[in-house]
Amino acid sequence: MGTAEQRVAHGDDAVADPTVRRRPEAPDRDIPADEHRPLWIEEAASRRRMPDPVRTAAVRAVIIIAVTLIQAMVAFFCTMAGSWLAFPMVISSIVSTVVATWGALDVWVTRQVWNQRYGVVSDPSSTARALRRERRRARRQARADERAQERIRRRGAAGQLSHS
Template sequence: MDGTRRVERPGARRPLWIEEPVHRPRMPDPVRAAAVRAVLLVALTLLQAMVVLLLTLAGSWWAFPVLLSTVAGVVATTWCVLDVWVTRQVWRQRHGVVSVPSSTAREVRRVRRPRYP
């Protein structure tokens, strides 16, 4: 803070939020969409597992069909988590990642680069 105080006028509207700079850039849209899907499926699968546990403790015949559904949910959740990883890698390859090559790699690029007068 710079030490100055803000004087609020009566009746003046304050913004609902103040944006602050972030240290890390936002995730790309395809990666974020895959991550949201994965989180929703993880939550649903955990909920199903809890329901299976409660139905088993209650001795209900519904426990087995819900268990089968939970197993399918675990497979789908695993697929979605892998999708996040693959989508992130594909996005990085297509849009490039800022990297600093080593001095050896830099030297090899200089040798290959055509020289224009």
């Protein structure tokens, strides 16, 4: 018996719609018997996976930033409590902040370097392709004209009579 049917049976204010057909359910469960869905459905990733060096730098940066935040929080609490540990923790938090900034910059630089070395895919535009095609055609035509001129010179020299 479904939830709406139970409410009607118990006299709740919920109104059950008798025109709605319910699917048959598996015994002792609220799982429809005719539907066996997998636990997850694989979908294509919306973004490409980060390259390994970039991912390593990103993980390193996240860990460093997390430790820095914990240090800053401990420094704050030590300061509020008036502990002797407050001063060393503040100093180490400042140093950690510099290291965390370096970690974030490291991710950015590693990503830029990787893109420069491996990530550039050059797809020439249609105008660039057309210009290259025209230049190729002009070079071919120039070579063909040069060969024709050479042929004419050779023929002319072989069959030429003296001008005396």
